[in-house]
Every structure is written in structure tokens, then in C-alpha cells.
Amino acid sequence: PPVQVASRSINEMYPGWSAADLAASFVGPPKPPTALADQSPDPAAPISPEPAPTPSSMSEGEEMAASLALGDLGNDVQVIVSERSVSFRVNSEILFDSSQADLSRSGLSVLRRIVSVLSGTEHEITVEGHTDSVPVRRNVRYPSNWELSSARAGSVVRYLQANGIERHRLRAVGYADTRPIGDNHTPEGRATNRRVELIIEKRD
Numbered sequence: 001p002p003v004q005v006a007s008r009s010i011n012e013m014y015p016g017w018s019a020a021d022l023a024a025s026f027v028g029p030p031k032p033p034t035a036l037a038d039q040s041p042d043p044a045a046p047i048s049p050e051p052a053p054t055p056s057s058m059s060e061g062e063e064m065a066a067s068l069a070l071g072d073l074g075n076d077v078q079v080i081v082s083e084r085s086v087s088f089r090v091n092s093e094i095l096f097d098s099s100q101a102d103l104s105r106s107g108l109s110v111l112r113r114i115v116s117v118l119s120g121t122e123h124e125i126t127v128e129g130h131t132d133s134v135p136v137r138r139n140v141r142y143p144s145n146w147e148l149s150s151a152r153a154g155s156v157v158r159y160l161q162a163n164g165i166e167r168h169r170l171r172a173v174g175y176a177d178t179r180p181i182g183d184n185h186t187p188e189g190r191a192t193n194r195r196v197e198l199i200i201e202k203r204d
Helices: 019-025 060-067 105-118 145-162 187-193
Strands: 078-081 085-091 124-130 170-174 195-201
Touching (some): 105 145, 124 145, 145 170
Parallel strands (some): 124 170
Antiparallel strands (some): 085 195, 124 195
16 A cells, blocks of 8 residues: 655744745755856967057157167167157267377277267267366366367267268267266266267257
8 A cells, every 4th residue: 555644844844944944045056157257368368469659659769769770889888768869878988088089999989889870860969078077187278177078079079970970960069067967076976977978859
């Protein structure tokens, strides 16, 4: 004969439990992945490269620097890129003997490399001569740092012109010790201040 199973009520099987308690205790099937997980990047998908800067986003100085073969200058020339210009900075000890404005052999070598970079451009070039604050000692030819810095700038300009740079693009300025970039109270600072700078700018 079939077995009869006595039916029991919920109260008998789960004394003290309400229907809401029973519903809350039920664990349903796993939830599907969230929309956020579905949007996670595919590791196999190719990564788009960062967009390269466009010429319109570059300053005039950066555009000029990008068009110059700066790698040919060597370690004796420091390149400074500003908003509207590019400067080539050379220590005076490389270009000249002490208290002199005639180009040395090492100076000629450095300027030869600079000319090779500038010859393919049409930019204006200002050559600035700078000294430290120590007065020139008993030099009849250059009685002060004004004359010395101006003569050094002029020597560089003459060399550039003699080696193919058009004279209408050139300018020579002597600043003596009025524009220091180092501390004139220290030997290192004074050595930094003794320099020649060639500033390349676009024509207006």
C-alpha cells in the first residue's frame, strides 16, 4: 500500500518563522555580471597610441628646435628652448683665451658645428657676449667688460658671416656683467657667467 506522509504546516516545520523570514533566507541563482564588468577592456584588444602633438600645439621655439639638427652640436653647446626662440650657449673659455676676443682653436671647432646647424635656416641670429663681474686687468685693447663682451660677440658674428650666414640675419650685442645667470661671488658662478649666446628667432 502507498505510504502516507502526514502534511505539516510551515509553523510546525519552522516554528517562530514568518513567511517574510523564509523568503529572506532563500539564496537564489548567481546574479549575472554587472554592466560595469561587461564594459571592462578586452586584454586582447589593441591599445591606441597617444596622439602625437600637432604643430599648432607647439610654441615657436619648439617648432624651430624640431627643425634643427641639434644632435650635431656636441656637448660644448647648451641648447635653451624658450617660447619664441632657441639659444645656443657656449662657455667663453671654450671660445677665447682669458681676456681676449680672438677665437681659439677649440672655439673655431665649436662654431663650425653651429654653422652647419644654422646654414639651413632663415632665422635671425643675435650673438650676445657676457662676462663675469671681475674688472678687466690692465688691458689697453679692452679697458672694461663692455668692450670685451662686445668684441667677443663681434668675433663670433664675423666668423658666422665668413662661413655663409647672411649678414642681414646677424646682430652682435655686448652685455658685460649685466645679465648674470650664476652667482658672481663664487668661482663656479663667475665661470657660468662668462659665455656667448647665439639666439635664433623667427623674423617678424
